[in-house]
Amino acid sequence: MTLAVVTLAAGKGSRMKSDLPKVLHKLAGKPMLAHVLGSAAALENATQHVVIGHGAEAVKEQITGFDIRWALQAEQKGTGHAVAMAMPDVNPEATVLVLYGDVPLISTATLQKLLAETHDGNALALLTVELADPTGYGRIVRDDAGNIQAIVEHKDASAEQHKIREVNTGILAVSARLLNDWLPKLSANNAQGEYYLTDIIAMAVDNGVAVRAIHPRNEHEVQGVNDRLQLAALERVYQRGVADDLLRAGVSLADPARIDVRGSLQVGSDVVIDVGCVFEGDVVLEDGVHIGPYCVVKNSHLGAGTHVEAYSHIDEAKVAADCNIGPYARLRPGSDLRTHARVGNFCEVKKSVIGEGSKVNHLTYIGDASIGKDVNVGAGTITCNYDGVNKFKTEIGDNAFIGSNSSLVAPAKIGAGATVAAGSVITKEVADNQLAVARGKQRNIDGWERPVKK
């Protein structure tokens, strides 16, 4: 079976009160539309078609990483009209699956179940749900034998039909062959003056095409987003799902309601995550990693046994096993911490190697540096890597000791076993095992009288 997934994303989304097209609003750090396309991309043998209208250019620009055939619906004349806009590009032998860019949490498993119901596109498969409050939705009208007869939109429904609690989610699948027959026959003769996709159900019944309905496993899979309240609610549903998966995978979460994963988080065994942490992009936490409260970790790999203390920020860093980071540490892109390294409070590291067992514990900036093994970098040390125009490198050899409050003016080279006296401004190379003292000499003046106020 070849499949054509047609995702509708032309609507404006006025209730979002935003300049951004609705489907670009983010859930878990990713546009809603990208979630839908991601679930569909896991289906076999599928082409992806997206119908755009409002903010079409922005949508095309910001949705990357998928092979998409775009269809433009210049004017939003209804869901049936929207699907028709994609059909010229759809293989007429394919089965068509209709999805919505603002229904972000639909799962691949539910879509597979729905597609199986079409029996190669010959039946029309509908995804429906029973809602306690069906107000606003299209109702599924069945005959006494329980066979689906039609979908009636809320605005077109009779008082009797308003009582029906089984509603149309909008998601359906049927052959392109049948759609190409039915879509041109739709009329806009209804309460909203729109070409309703849902009118094809009655056409199917008239043509003797079987109509089958299945339900999603979870109701949130078919919940649409019309405003920011609904988006925020789905964000929580999504995050809770991620948290539950982590718990099942053996991670300890101090509070599953207070973790946000915006990307993929891979974990080893016995990982512990405290409250308020945000993980973005691709993050790997190996066995026994502990993350303290309120940390942000983005596109980074943390080795086994590494502990990150509260309020640390780690971005595009590679951290080996058994390191200690924070509290209040910032690892910027290109930070490369080797085994047993330590980066303590109010330290910033960028594009630098911190060698095995080395310590950068207090109030320090290390940028564009390569630090060897077992080096001690004293409090307040700064690599002066930037002259306002160019960046320069600092090299520090194994076992070196950098006294507190030193400025290492790059390009700088400090040999193995060398010692830099506290408060030094290093501008010349220090050879292995030398002591460098580069500060004003202390003078003590006897009998000094303090000035008095005039």
Ligand code: UD1
């Ligand atoms: C639709 C269904 C209704 C179902 C409900 C579920 C129809 C006629 N009705 O109603 O049975 O219960 O969804 O939420 O299909 N869109 C376009 N172009 C258009 C019109 C819509 O791209 O011309 C997109 C919208 O951006 C939106 C989606 O299709 O994402 C649904 O359209 P909307 O007008 O909201 O349909 P509903 O009235 O909610």
Ligand code: CA
């Ligand atoms: Ca809607």
